[in-house]
Amino acid sequence: MPVAVIIGGSAGIGQAAAMDLARRGFGVIVTYRRHPEGAADVVTAVEEWGLRAAALPLDLADASAFPAFADRVREVLSEVWDAGAFEVLVHNAGVGGAEMLGEITQERYELLHRVLLKGPVFLTQALVPMLADGGSVIYTTSTSTNAAGISPGYAVYGAMKGGLVVLTRYFAKELAPRGIRVNSVSPGPTRTRFGDDAYERFPEVVAPLAERSVFGRLGEPDDVGAVIAFLAGRESRWITGQDIDASGGYDL
Numbered sequence: 001m002p003v004a005v006i007i008g009g010s011a012g013i014g015q016a017a018a019m020d021l022a023r024r025g026f027g028v029i030v031t032y033r034r035h036p037e038g039a040a041d042v043v044t045a046v047e048e049w050g051l052r053a054a055a056l057p058l059d060l061a062d063a064s065a066f067p068a069f070a071d072r073v074r075e076v077l078s079e080v081w082d083a084g085a086f087e088v089l090v091h092n093a094g095v096g097g098a099e100m101l102g103e104i105t106q107e108r109y110e111l112l113h114r115v116l117l118k119g120p121v122f123l124t125q126a127l128v129p130m131l132a133d134g135g136s137v138i139y140t141t142s143t144s145t146n147a148a149g150i151s152p153g154y155a156v157y158g159a160m161k162g163g164l165v166v167l168t169r170y171f172a173k174e175l176a177p178r179g180i181r182v183n184s185v186s187p188g189p190t191r192t193r194f195g196d197d198a199y200e201r202f203p204e205v206v207a208p209l210a211e212r213s214v215f216g217r218l219g220e221p222d223d224v225g226a227v228i229a230f231l232a233g234r235e236s237r238w239i240t241g242q243d244i245d246a247s248g249g250y251d252l
């Protein structure tokens with residue numbers, strides 16, 4: 001059974017991607033940070049379908065823990081799947097929220113950098129030796145990287161995600177000799193707990209954001225999870241180095 005590792009699989013888009021991948025026959029390893037129950041829900045659901053799944057803790061802000069995390073992934077692959085490699089890495093975890101230039105602190109900048117840019121670089125470095133040749137890496141970026149997707153307050157967040165779009169292209173080139181594809185998925189506003197439940201805490205932002213999609217609604221986690229799962233599978237075998245918009249025509 002092919003296995004997918006979903007970084008940030010305990011909620012929102014990552015949880016939806018994990019469920020979609022499992023429906024397509026992947027075993028899944030999901031990571032969580034503050035919400036182990038969200039990861040446990042994935043494991044329970046996937047096991048009910050007769051497939052295997054596991055959940056592991058990970059804090060992307062702490063790169064010094066990545067080698068030990070890679071060791072845990074190696075152990076779980078061996079114990080649960082009797083395997084030494086996995087086929088798909090979904091690097092989805094992220095934090096964010098609107099902070100104008102006058103508000104952002106150096107501490108907040110450092111956190112965004114560690115989670116959104118440094119984490120993807122060094123976690124990919126730690127895990128890629130275990131990724132099977134012919135595998136697929138998918139990062140989650142954001143429409144905040146596009147001129148049309150700009151909303152005030154997302155300068156640093158958007159810059160980090162823009163960096164991830166660039167990393168995607170370089171890593172696609174570097175990993176191509178092993179047949180590994182590297183792509184990213186760029187969601188627009190999607191109804192998740194993102195930003196410490198920002199859409200719940202500030203319901204007044206929902207309608208104006210929904211109007212910016214040609215379909216007049218926010219994305220749902222599985223709208224984006226399905227695109228991630230597509231990029232994991234054979235149907236997308238000729239796509240690499242691309243940032244795929246999954247925003248319902250945001251600001252089109």
Ligand SMILES: NC(=O)c1ccc[n+]([C@@H]2O[C@H](COP(=O)([O-])OP(=O)(O)OC[C@H]3O[C@@H](n4cnc5c(N)ncnc54)[C@H](OP(=O)(O)O)[C@@H]3O)[C@@H](O)[C@H]2O)c1
Binds near residue numbers: 014094142189
């Ligand atoms: N929702 C949107 O409107 C939107 C739009 C564009 C892009 N995105 C991007 O989509 C991705 C998924 O976000 P989401 O909307 O699904 O948000 P979410 O519901 O808040 O889920 C975020 C996921 O990331 C994990 N995570 C957060 N901080 C982490 C850390 N320091 N270390 C490890 N894991 C961490 C969370 O784990 P725990 O819950 O267990 O802590 C959770 O699994 C992010 O990269 C985000 O930037 C979201």
